[in-house]
Amino acid sequence: EAGVAQSPRYKIIEKRQSVAFWCNPISGHATLYWYQQILGQGPKLLIQFQNNGVVDDSQLPKDRFSAERLKGVDSTLKIQPAKLEDSAVYLCASSFQTLAGAADTQYFGPGTRLTVL
């Protein structure tokens, strides 16, 4: 089966500019996650969708970050305006589980490496 697709793979922008990332999860996966991974750290959850509803966005900086998952499939994550500290790898993951809280395997995409200058 095809894996989780993300684009672009790399992005360099100036601070205060905007940027958008796209994710296409594995077909049939109900849950979609966006993580931020800063160099040397583990992934940090930004937002979790189940189908097209938000399950958790408690760590999403909502003044500058936004995300949507239209029709419960693809998702986009946007940053506007970007700050220097947003430089990181943005990982998208999906899982099959439809029951929130149940043990599940997450399948990760390759990530988008964002550099903010």
Added chain:
Amino acid sequence: SQKIEQNSEALNIQEGKTATLTCNYTNYSPAYLQWYRQDPGRGPVFLLLIRENEKEKRKERLKVTFDTTLKQSLFHITASQPADSATYLCALPTSGTYKYIFGTGTRLKVLA
């Protein structure tokens, strides 16, 4: 608050030896714990899941233990190979929510 600790220092071992990585957690009791492998420039890949009622789980050369009293999981790779060199992350579901938190990961380097 809930915390996960993994040894942030890299672990270097000789090929053929057993690598042991540690994941400690505090302030909660997860129902299960997962281990992932991450190679440079790639997303994490799921390896094993162990539940709180399982003491040990194996998959080929991998073995995971889960000690809920010590609040610790150990991840072992036996007969290690240079291809096992990667960063290994543990992940736990947070208490009362549906999200996972990841440790910082431990970088393993297997020397030929």
